[in-house]
Amino acid sequence: MNSRITLALVAMLAPVALSAQSNQDLQKEIDNLKVQLKAVEEKAAAAQDLDTRLVKAETKLAGDNIQWGGDLRTRFDGAQEHFKPYNQFMGFMQNTPSAANPYPFAPIAQPVGAQDWTNSVQWSTRLGLNMGITINENAKVMGRLVMYKIHGGADVPTFNGTPNTISTSFTAGQTPATDALLVERASLVYHFPAVASILSIGRQNTSDGPPLEVREGSERNATPQALAVNATIDGIGWKFQLEKLGLPEGTLLGLCYGVGYESGFGGGGAVKQNQTIVGMNFTNFNGTNPSAITPVVGNIGPLKDTTVLGAMFDMPLLFQIGESVQSANLYLGYNRLGNMTDIPFGNTINFPIPGQTPSTQYVTATANLGDMDQMTVTWKHKIGDTFTYFVSGGYLKSHPNGQVSQYGAYWTFPAVMPPGYPTGLQQLSGFGGLMGDPNKSETASAYYAGMRYDPTSTFGVGVEFNHGSPRWWTYTPATGEYTDKLGARGDVWEAYIHWRFAHNAALRLGYIDYKYSTAMSGWQIGPSAQPGQNWESAMNLSNTPMLQYAYPSTVKNYYAAIEVKF
Amino acid sequence: MRNTLKFLAVLTAITVPLLAEGSDTKGKYFFKKSCKSCHVAGAAGKEITPLSKTQAQWKAYFAAGKHNKGAEKLDTLVKPDQVKDIQTFLTAHASDSPQPMTCG
Numbered sequence: 001m002n003s004r005i006t007l008a009l010v011a012m013l014a015p016v017a018l019s020a021q022s023n024q025d026l027q028k029e030i031d032n033l034k035v036q037l038k039a040v041e042e043k044a045a046a047a048q049d050l051d052t053r054l055v056k057a058e059t060k061l062a063g064d065n066i067q068w069g070g071d072l073r074t075r076f077d078g079a080q081e082h083f084k085p086y087n088q089f090m091g092f093m094q095n096t097p098s099a100a101n102p103y104p105f106a107p108i109a110q111p112v113g114a115q116d117w118t119n120s121v122q123w124s125t126r127l128g129l130n131m132g133i134t135i136n137e138n139a140k141v142m143g144r145l146v147m148y149k150i151h152g153g154a155d156v157p158t159f160n161g162t163p164n165t166i167s168t169s170f171t172a173g174q175t176p177a178t179d180a181l182l183v184e185r186a187s188l189v190y191h192f193p194a195v196a197s198i199l200s201i202g203r204q205n206t207s208d209g210p211p212l213e214v215r216e217g218s219e220r221n222a223t224p225q226a227l228a229v230n231a232t233i234d235g236i237g238w239k240f241q242l243e244k245l246g247l248p249e250g251t252l253l254g255l256c257y258g259v260g261y262e263s264g265f266g267g268g269g270a271v272k273q274n275q276t277i278v279g280m281n282f283t284n285f286n287g288t289n290p291s292a293i294t295p296v297v298g299n300i301g302p303l304k305d306t307t308v309l310g311a312m313f314d315m316p317l318l319f320q321i322g323e324s325v326q327s328a329n330l331y332l333g334y335n336r337l338g339n340m341t342d343i344p345f346g347n348t349i350n351f352p353i354p355g356q357t358p359s360t361q362y363v364t365a366t367a368n369l370g371d372m373d374q375m376t377v378t379w380k381h382k383i384g385d386t387f388t389y390f391v392s393g394g395y396l397k398s399h400p401n402g403q404v405s406q407y408g409a410y411w412t413f414p415a416v417m418p419p420g421y422p423t424g425l426q427q428l429s430g431f432g433g434l435m436g437d438p439n440k441s442e443t444a445s446a447y448y449a450g451m452r453y454d455p456t457s458t459f460g461v462g463v464e465f466n467h468g469s470p471r472w473w474t475y476t477p478a479t480g481e482y483t484d485k486l487g488a489r490g491d492v493w494e495a496y497i498h499w500r501f502a503h504n505a506a507l508r509l510g511y512i513d514y515k516y517s518t519a520m521s522g523w524q525i526g527p528s529a530q531p532g533q534n535w536e537s538a539m540n541l542s543n544t545p546m547l548q549y550a551y552p553s554t555v556k557n558y559y560a561a562i563e564v565k566f
Numbered sequence: 567m568r569n570t571l572k573f574l575a576v577l578t579a580i581t582v583p584l585l586a587e588g589s590d591t592k593g594k595y596f597f598k599k600s601c602k603s604c605h606v607a608g609a610a611g612k613e614i615t616p617l618s619k620t621q622a623q624w625k626a627y628f629a630a631g632k633h634n635k636g637a638e639k640l641d642t643l644v645k646p647d648q649v650k651d652i653q654t655f656l657t658a659h660a661s662d663s664p665q666p667m668t669c670g
Contacts, residue, residue, distance in 0.1 A: 067662075069664055071664070193607075218665060320595060325592040325596075326591070382591060385590060457587050457590075
């Protein structure tokens with residue numbers, strides 16, 4: 001456009017110049033104008049180039065409404081597992097009815113001696129892609145996609161220390177799976193400034209919650225405390241910002257509702273009411289009166305939804321003592337888990353019976369077992385930039401409804417043992433009622449403590465310890481570690497070094513020592529104690545229990561990882 | 567044991583030079599104390615959070631050291647060491663950082 005104007009000017013000026021000046025002057029003037037014209041053309045070309053670049057930038061910006069970030073971790077694990085002697089449940093055999101066992105079948109078991117297993121090399125890669133999409137000034141979509149797999153062919157069954165690993169969408173990103181990108185988080189977050197609250201609907205950020213960020217050396221990743229849940233939950237959450245009530249800035253009160261098992265069509269909700277024998281009642285059996293053994297009848301269907309109704313309180317504190325600036329967080333949580341089912345819907349990856357191969361079972365819920373109350377509290381305190389400590393506690397209380405799982409309630413038969421092996425009543429570690437008792441309310445507890453010292457901004461060392469009581473349960477499939485840690489019934493120590501050797505890149509070295517006291521860590525169900533039995537003793541791994549699946553008594557896990565964030 | 571100590575000593579030697587950086591925790595504290603009085607939603611200074619700029623933009627902002635559209639020098643409003651802490655906090659949680667966050 002500019003060049004056209006210039007040409008027009010030249011055309012208009014030329015006659016005037018011809019009439020007023022000599023040919024020489026005219027030629028000089030034309031030369032000058034040509035120089036000016038060239039300069040204008042160059043400027044126009046530059047402007048055109050700038051315009052092209054600007055259009056490109058604007059186009060990119062317009063299409064770049066998804067903000068991406070993420071992390072990549074590649075990790076080496078080595079582990080040594082020790083198994084104490086136990087009796088392996090092998091199934092049932094035909095039986096000639098007798099006074100001791102009037103039924104045409106009887107359970108059989110095989111004693112298994114102590115064993116040591118080693119998995120010296122296990123590499124894994126975990127990729128996380130975080131995304132945020134701004135819808136409008138008050139609405140966003142937040143998401144996280146994950147891939148976590150062991151090196152090697154996809155779909156290799158991986159045991160994570162929670163006998164037996166259940167592979168469901170809840171565990172996306174927490175336990176190794178395939179090379180597929182799974183959705184760990186996907187929620188619509190809507191901010192209501194008028195009522196100082198935030199609504200979140202969808203797959204919530206319920207994984208890697210406090211105080212796991214201390215070990216990770218990162219910001220808090222989720223609202224629910226790690227001792228309560230560390231898995232992906234679908235639901236709705238509403239957080240109220242309480243700072244307007246005079247509480248410290250950032251204080252939140254959150255209410256949430258989620259569905260753990262949808263029993264709609266295809267999920268058991270449409271199953272007609274029926275009954276079946278799911279076990280035998282030995283309460284009045286004294287060894288000589290088989291007629292006292294009575295069948296246990298379980299109700300089949302229709303299944304109800306498993307729900308979670310929760311409340312959380314999060315109060316961050318930031319204060320100065322002398323020259324030291326300190327931060328702290330107080331977290332309180334309560335969850336009511338309604339209509340708990342015996343088992344989720346998915347694949348179980350069974351720990352192999354020694355000498356046999358791993359197996360995968362496709363399972364689905366068979367019964368609602370009752371409700372549970374879950375309470376957690378965490379205090380985290382960071383002194384300056386160098387020292388952080390935390391203490392966390394959890395408490396569980398069951399409200400069983402008398403139902404038992406139809407997968408294994410009948411395994412509470414007294415086992416028929418070969419001569420020379422323990423005789424009498426044997427408790428089989430299989431399935432059963434809620435927290436090991438379908439009729440009586442049971443409790444469990446756990447605590448988790450740790451500290452981290454960061455002498456520099458790039459180097460930190462930490463140590464952690466957690467303990468779970470014999471009936472402890474929490475839904476924390478292995479959170480990136482080789483075996484499940486916070487769901488352990490027993491003691492777990494961990495020590496680690498975290499060195500950020502470059503911008504957004506870190507090396508992590510660590511060691512985790514597990515001592516499991518009780519069978520069935522990670523399960524919310526279990527068989528009842530037989531009359532005269534002590535449940536904790538019957539399930540104690542030191543007492544040569546009868547097990548459906550093998551459970552390690554100790555695991556020593558050392559690891560090295562490279563972690564990058566972007 | 568001796569080798570472990572040597573290893574830790576080497577790591578410390580490598581990382582100590584980075585101590586010159588400001589403090590993230592202090593930065594958050596001083597940002598709230600010094601900046602949030604004006605830079606909140608609805609206030610004259612308009613809301614500013616770490617997310618308001620990218621890491622490069624925060625770096626450029628603090629390199630210029632100017633406040634209020636160049637009318638004031640930053641270190642006349644906040645102590646120089648606190649400016650460094652605030653810069654560390656804002657940059658560490660900028661919109662394009664691995665850990666973006668709002669203040670609070």
